Amino acid sequence: MASNESRLQQQPSQKDAADQNFDYMFKLLIIGNSSVGKTSFLFRYADDSFNSAFVSTVGIDFKVKTVFRNDKRIKLQIWDTAGQERYRTITTAYYRGAMGFLLMYDITNQDSFNAVQDWSTQIKTYSWDNAQVILVGNKCDLEDDRLIPTEDGQRLAEDLGFQFFEASAKDNINVKQVFERLVDVICDKMNESMEGDSLTSNHRNQGFKDSSSESHGSCAC
Numbered sequence: 001m002a003s004n005e006s007r008l009q010q011q012p013s014q015k016d017a018a019d020q021n022f023d024y025m026f027k028l029l030i031i032g033n034s035s036v037g038k039t040s041f042l043f044r045y046a047d048d049s050f051n052s053a054f055v056s057t058v059g060i061d062f063k064v065k066t067v068f069r070n071d072k073r074i075k076l077q078i079w080d081t082a083g084q085e086r087y088r089t090i091t092t093a094y095y096r097g098a099m100g101f102l103l104m105y106d107i108t109n110q111d112s113f114n115a116v117q118d119w120s121t122q123i124k125t126y127s128w129d130n131a132q133v134i135l136v137g138n139k140c141d142l143e144d145d146r147l148i149p150t151e152d153g154q155r156l157a158e159d160l161g162f163q164f165f166e167a168s169a170k171d172n173i174n175v176k177q178v179f180e181r182l183v184d185v186i187c188d189k190m191n192e193s194m195e196g197d198s199l200t201s202n203h204r205n206q207g208f209k210d211s212s213s214e215s216h217g218s219c220a221c
């Protein structure tokens, strides 16, 4: 549960973490090899900030963000995992109960793409069957250094049954869209399984209650 010092200051305040004002809580995880840009992606989404220095995550960290769907307040509790192998036991312990995953690779890093299959297996092993996954090819601003063609990412996502985006935390490309899509597919899945007890009802079945004062995502419904 540690993170580097400079980023600790930007963790959600205790007030945010304790705020009970929400209708649903979605637990999301960002996973993938070290240095693919998981932390950068989360900081871009939650704080609209970007740091070009690489400070590898130690263990696991999280941020909260609130979005709205059908006038319902959905608190996203977004866990940023360390990609380094040595933290794997800690990070996989957090998979349980996650409703959605961003599985990230770096379009300029072949190893990170090759590892996607293994990360997918980790999801199947440690999380719910119903967990929704989006495959994200990050660093699409680095077109000159690209090693993974877009089509390869698309094909792999199709094979694994995941949705697919290319994105850039640095240039803020598709960052919000990825999270919005993940929320949408989770909502769709919930509506399917609830059969009528949909998001329009006052259904508070999630374990945490919390809210962020940060900016709200727009409703894409």
Ligand SMILES: Nc1nc2c(ncn2[C@@H]2O[C@H](COP(=O)(O)OP(=O)(O)OP(=O)(O)O)[C@@H](O)[C@H]2O)c(=O)[nH]1
Binding pocket: 032, 033, 034, 035, 036, 037, 038, 039, 040, 041, 051, 052, 053, 054, 055, 056, 057, 058, 081, 082, 083, 084, 138, 139, 140, 141, 142, 167, 168, 169, 170, 171
């Ligand atoms: N050009 C470019 N660089 C990026 C992008 N996203 C992240 N980076 C850089 O890539 C490096 C690694 O980013 P991190 O976000 O720390 O990577 P991580 O996946 O969290 O790594 P671990 O914490 O070790 O698992 C940093 O130097 C970032 O500035 C991007 O979209 N484009």
Ligand SMILES: [Mg+2]
Binding pocket: 038, 039, 040, 055, 056, 057, 080, 081, 082, 083
């Ligand atoms: Mg990190």
